[in-house]
Amino acid sequence: MxxxxxxxxxxxxxxxxxxxxxxxxxxxxxxxxxxxxxxxxxxxxxxxxxxxxxxxxxxxxxxxxxSQRPKDGASAVPVPARLSSLHPAVVALRDDEGQLVIPPVLRRRSLLLLQALAAEAVQRGYEVRRGRSYYSRREGGVDVLVDGFAHTVTVRQEFPQSTNPARAARVVVELDHGRSGRPGRWRDRKGRSLEDALGLILGEIEARALEDARRRDSEEQARRSVQFTGERPSRRRRSE
Known part of the structure; x- marks a missing residue:
């Protein structure tokens, strides 16, 4: 092409x-x-x-x-203002009363974040499907598939037991399968909200998928090399 x-x-x-x-x-x-x-x-x-x-x-x-985005890492991923025209995976989570059991305001924000990620992922040609079962009922998320590799994006209330209103209002976004030296958790920070970090999260998913693809190709090449260079069983001549 x-x-x-x-x-x-x-x-x-x-x-x-x-x-x-x-x-x-x-x-x-x-x-x-x-x-x-x-x-x-x-x-x-x-x-x-x-x-x-x-x-x-x-x-x-x-x-x-x-290269054209602001140097502070602001995301170009648009976040909807309303919970309408949702991706089926986000609809399934929204309608599941046993998942993402957090205060309504935080639940709504979490669903909007996941919808923004899902819509942008689909726009980039990726598949998005309903997330797997989670460890806690306070969590919820979707799976983003890139080149056959699935990555689970999870949203949860960061401090559900806190009596401090500011801390109790915080949510955190995480990627599964934490990897040494790679970012896997995003939260609101001074000068950048989670909404501004969505492009970084999708970029990390793409980077991990690229690593997985390279690893898969390397393993496949090694397997083929072993098959090609493997010793064949010796044949013994029958004595007459």
């Missing part, structure tokens, strides 16, 4: 079905995450009516790319 774009400048799909559109989105997102775009250029997807989809190679970084 990159070679075609570099030569032709654009690739147009006429009357693609949903599976084709989803596959091309995955290809484009893979190219972006793995740095396959030509230097100084980016791939853009453009809908031409309801029956055509075009990929173009254009000059310059995307306006919302990390």
């Amino acid at each position: 990159i070679e075609r774009l570099a030569t032709e400048g654009r690739v147009c799909l006429v009357d693609p079905d949903d599976d084709e559109v989803a596959e091309w989105r995955r290809v484009v997102n893979y190219a972006k995450r793995h740095g396959l775009e030509p230097p100084g250029k980016r791939i853009e997807k453009v809908g031409l009516g309801s029956r055509e989809l075009e990929m173009r190679l254009v000059e310059g970084p995307h306006p919302n790319s990390r």
Whole structure:
């Protein structure tokens, strides 16, 4: 695809079905995450009516790319103001009275955060599904799948037992499978709210997925190498 774009400048799909559109989105997102775009250029997807989809190679970084974002890490992920038009995974959590059992104000904020993450993940071509069972009824979240790797995003009240109103009003977002040296927990901080950190959270999911993909490829290459170089059983000639 990159070679075609570099030569032709654009690739147009006429009357693609949903599976084709989803596959091309995955290809484009893979190219972006793995740095396959030509230097100084980016791939853009453009809908031409309801029956055509075009990929173009254009000059310059995307306006919302990390290099163009504020240096304080502010996120470009929009957060809805209302709990409407929700992703099915967020709807399932909203309707589950046994999960995310926290004060209503905090529950509403948590659902809005998860909806923003889910909507942005889908926009980037990823799958979002209902989260798994959690250790505590005070938790809730969704799973974001990138290149076949699932990452659970969990939201919970950080200090549910606190009598300090300010501490009791805090929520925290966490990624599963904590890894040494990698961020896995986000909370409100001076100068940056959780809403401003959503882009960083999705970026961390993408970084982990890239690590997982490299690890998988390395393990697969090692397995093939062992199979290729493995000793074959020796054959003994029968004595006559």
